[in-house]
Amino acid sequence: MPGDGFDHDQAVVSARAALIDRLPAHQVHVSGPEYARGIALWNGAAEQRPAIVLTCTSTDDVVIGVRTAREFGLPLSVRGRGHNHAGFALAEGGLTLDIRPLNSVRVDPRARTAEVGGGAAVNDLLAAAGEHGLVAATGTVGTVGVSGLTLGGGYGPLNGVAGLAADNLLGAEVVTADGSVVDADEGLLWALRGGGGNFGVVTSMTVRLHAVPQVVSGLLLYPWHQARQVLEGVREAMENCPDSLTIQTAVIVGPDGSPGLAVIPTWSGDVEAGLDPEGPAMALTRLGDLAVGRLAAAPQAAVIASLDAMFPDGRNVVMRTRNVPSISDELIDSLAEFGDRIPTPFSALVLHHFHGASTRVAPDATAFDRREPHLMIEIIGIWEGEDAGDRVRAWADAASEALADQSFPGGYVNNLGPEATEQIAHLYGENLSRLQQVKAKWDPEGLFSATPLPAAGA
Numbered sequence: 304m305p306g307d308g309f310d311h312d313q314a315v316v317s318a319r320a321a322l323i324d325r326l327p328a329h330q331v332h333v334s335g336p337e338y339a340r341g342i343a344l345w346n347g348a349a350e351q352r353p354a355i356v357l358t359c360t361s362t363d364d365v366v367i368g369v370r371t372a373r374e375f376g377l378p379l380s381v382r383g384r385g386h387n388h389a390g391f392a393l394a395e396g397g398l399t400l401d402i403r404p405l406n407s408v409r410v411d412p413r414a415r416t417a418e419v420g421g422g423a424a425v426n427d428l429l430a431a432a433g434e435h436g437l438v439a440a441t442g443t444v445g446t447v448g449v450s451g452l453t454l455g456g457g458y459g460p461l462n463g464v465a466g467l468a469a470d471n472l473l474g475a476e477v478v479t480a481d482g483s484v485v486d487a488d489e490g491l492l493w494a495l496r497g498g499g500g501n502f503g504v505v506t507s508m509t510v511r512l513h514a515v516p517q518v519v520s521g522l523l524l525y526p527w528h529q530a531r532q533v534l535e536g537v538r539e540a541m542e543n544c545p546d547s548l549t550i551q552t553a554v555i556v557g558p559d560g561s562p563g564l565a566v567i568p569t570w571s572g573d574v575e576a577g578l579d580p581e582g583p584a585m586a587l588t589r590l591g592d593l594a595v596g597r598l599a600a601a602p603q604a605a606v607i608a609s610l611d612a613m614f615p616d617g618r619n620v621v622m623r624t625r626n627v628p629s630i631s632d633e634l635i636d637s638l639a640e641f642g643d644r645i646p647t648p649f650s651a652l653v654l655h656h657f658h659g660a661s662t663r664v665a666p667d668a669t670a671f672d673r674r675e676p677h678l679m680i681e682i683i684g685i686w687e688g689e690d691a692g693d694r695v696r697a698w699a700d701a702a703s704e705a706l707a708d709q710s711f712p713g714g715y716v717n718n719l720g721p722e723a724t725e726q727i728a729h730l731y732g733e734n735l736s737r738l739q740q741v742k743a744k745w746d747p748e749g750l751f752s753a754t755p756l757p758a759a760g761a
Contacts, residue, residue, distance in 0.1 A: 305376035311396060315354040318375040318398060322357060325367050330358040341382065341401045342393055345446075348619035348692070349390030353380065353399040360404045362476065362484060362506045369504065370482040372398045372750070379750055381504050384424050384448035388622040389720035391753050405506055410435055415512040416473060421450045421505045426611070428510075429604035436516040438603045440465040443551065443567075443655075444614055445607040450505050455717030455754055456497045456671045458679050460520070460569035461603070463546040463659030464513070469496040469671050470664055471511040477503040480746040494741040497671025498731070499716050500753030502745045519570035519577030519584055520606045521598040524557055529591035530564040530642065531635055536590035537566060538630035540583065546659035547572030548583050552630075554642040554652040562642045563594065574600045618649060621696050623682040623703035624718035624726075625710040626673060630654075633709055641682075641702040646695045649685035652702065654678045672732045679715050680706065716754045727755040 305314075315333075322331045332338035333355055341356035354377070357368045372379040378397030385392050393399050405420035408427050412435035419428055426445035432438055442452050442459045449468070457468025465471060475487040475495055480503065487495060494502055525533045537552055544550065550568050557563035570577035570584040577584045577600065584598060627634055638652055645651075658676045666672045682702045684695035712729035719726055731738055739759040742749075 309376060314375040314377055315396075318371050318377055319355055321371050321374070322355070322367070325371070326357075326364060330360070330364070332356040332358070341399065343616065344385040344387075344390060344392060345614070345616050346388045346390060346620040347617040348621070349388075349393065351390045351393035351395045353394045354396050355398045356382075357398060357400050358404065359400050359402045362405075362478065365400055365402065365478045365504050365506055366482050366484060368398060368400045369478055369480065369750070373480070373482070381500060381751075381753060383422050383451050384446060385616070386444070386447045387451065387717065387754075388620045400504065402504070402506070408432075410437065410512070412437065415514070416509055417512055418507055418509050419449050420507050423449050425449055425452065426604070426608055429607055432512050433602045433604040436514060437512040438515040439510055439512055440468045440471045441607065442468070443607065443610060445604075445611050446614070446616075449510075450508060451500060451753070452717070453508065453510070454495055454498070454500045454505065456715060458655040458657060458715070460518075460549050460551060460567075461513070461515070461571055462657060462661040463544070463549045464515075464571050466660040466664060467497070467671060468510075469669055470661065472496050472508055473511055474509040475505050476507045477505055479503040480748065480750040490741055491745060494670050494738055496669035497716075498738050498741070499756060501742060501751050501756045503751060515571045515603060517574050517600045518603050518606060519574060519598050519600050520568060521596055523566045523568075523588055523596040523598070524555075524594045525564045525566065525591045526594050527557075527562040527564065527642065530554070530562075530639060533564050533566065533590040534630055534635045534638065537587070540587060541630065541656065541658070543583070544656075544658060545572070545583065549658070550587065550656045552654040552656075554638055554645065556645060556648040556650070557594065560648065562645055564642075566590065568598065569606070570598075619686050619692060619695075621684040621699045622718055622720070623699045623723070624714045625680045625682070625703060625706040626677050626714055627680060627706065627710050628675075628677055630678065631709065634706070637702070637705050637709070641698065641705070644698060646684060646698045647686045647691060649687075650695065650698070651681070651683045653681040653683060655681070666732070667734060670731060670734055670738055672734045673711065673713070677711065681718060719755050721755070723755070728757060730755060730757060
């Protein structure tokens with residue numbers, strides 16, 4: 304790491320010269336359109352600005368990038384699809400590796416596995432798997448990167464039958480802090496299943512696929528004045544929920560500009576059972592006076608891609624997160640309060656349902672340790688322009704504070720920013736010591752910091 308007398312500006316000049324000597328110059332960006340493209344993230348409010356963006360078209364390029372950052376003492380980051388709201392994809396004043404070109408997906412339908420490039424998006428993976436009637440455990444937004452989602456855990460609509468995305472990680476090629484390329488051993492793979500991108504650059508991963516040719520899903524929007532009634536109905540449904548039904552719920556702004564309560568079920572069992580009017584999925588269409596929406600059968604790839612327009616790149620985003628045990632009366636009160644105060648048409652309070660197969664993994668089997676049934680809440684404030692930022696941040700912070708006493712310690716690492724110091728201190732529970740040992744083995748100088756990881760002795 305840089306010591307006294309370190310000249311940052313000279314280090315940048317030297318690193319750029321070294322990269323151009325080692326790689327084609329058109330892959331090295333310090334300004335211009337390709338630099339701008341490299342730093343454009345989902346969150347337009349992210350302020351980090353790397354000195355150099357390196358477009359990586361191969362694992363060898365990544366190796367050169369890692370070694371160059373170490374050689375010249377520059378901060379390093381890895382930019383995949385750029386959905387981390389805190390902007391961790393960009394290294395302030397440092398070297399950012401843009402691995403989006405590493406986006407290949409190769410499916411082995413017989414083994415039901417896929418080899419996924421470190422820069423691939425969820426849409427890439429689901430489209431390739433869907434050609435074989437298969438599906439992967441992913442999140443709910445198709446433009447999110449598979450690698451970043453998986454390394455942090457990966458809540459999603461199939462977690463009842465397939466577990467988290469991290470639970471389906473079978474192998475990984477990793478460029479480590481010294482520039483070596485390794486196939487992750489048992490200890491490193493354990494850490495990658497929920498410990499975040501803190502141990503190296505994952506240039507490719509092998510993931511398990513599942514035989515789910517179609518799901519039954521849709522967005523059901525209920526009027527805001529029935530939100531309490533609908534949430535009580537969702538609570539009852541979750542108490543008797545089969546693994547094949549995962550229920551996402553969200554407070555959003557409806558087409559008329561007023562708040563609404565969205566219920567987004569995903570049924571991954573037999574399609575006929577999912578469409579049965581008396582079945583548990585279709586019962587969710589009768590929780591109140593349905594304003595908009597219906598359930599239908601479709602490939603999971605199409606369902607996920609249909610939601611992408613709700614979360615375009617470039618808007619300003621603030622995000623907070625909490626994990627709560629269930630939909631309690633107190634939680635309903637909080638959702639009603641902050642739904643009434645929702646600050647912009649793009650903001651939302653999203654409840655991700657964690658149940659079924661995800662809960663049957665032992666807490667120490669992966670780095671991801673929160674294995675009891677719960678709801679992961681995303682408090683998402685989104686705005687355009689400059690004027691609304693303070694108001695949206697205040698709403699998100701107030702909502703997070705109101706939920707704190709109802710929540711488990713810690714939170715979902717992929718949604719925690721540097722401001723969440725109290726939650727970060729409680730990440731990983733009894734798994735933290737082992738994670739810190741893996742970190743000390745593979746990255747003793749702390750080159751990688753893609754998601755929060757409490758330091759040893761903290």
